[in-house]
Amino acid sequence: MNESIFGHMEASLQDYLSTLSTRVVAGGDHTAAELARAxxxxxxxxxxxxxxxxxxxxQGRCxxxxxxxxxxxxxxCRAYLTANLCLLMTEDTDTRQYR
Known part of the structure; x- marks a missing residue:
């Protein structure tokens, strides 16, 4: 039963993130601003x-x-490493993309 609960949670989170990303990219500036605030x-x-x-x-260990x-x-730990890589190490690439 745990796998089905996890599977449902994973699918829900993936759907939420996918919908959010799609709405921000496909919507206009007003939609993007409203989504960002909310x-x-x-x-x-x-x-x-x-x-x-x-x-x-x-000791710096998780x-x-x-x-x-x-x-x-x-x-x-992988949580900090992944967050750092996704948010900070790709920052230069992301900011050039929106200029």
Whole structure:
């Protein structure tokens, strides 16, 4: 049953993100501004909650990503690494695209 619940959650999230992206790109400036005001705070809050859950310890390691009791957690963890790569490392490419 957990797989079906996860599958439903995953499909719902993918649909939400896809719909949001499509509406922002296909809509006009007014639509994009309305969506940004309404949805951007929710997306930022979701990402912040995820990063808060993966906050590194004193050694810079993620206790959430540790898979076994006596193993070392990855540093940086995949949640922070992915967020950094997607949001900050592609920043130059994204800003050139909209000029």
């Amino acid at each position: 949805e951007l705070p929710r997306v930022v809050a979701a990402l912040q909650a995820l990063l808060d859950e993966h906050h590194p310890d004193e 206790p959430t990503c540790r898979t076994r009791l006596f193993t070392r957690a990855p540093a940086p």
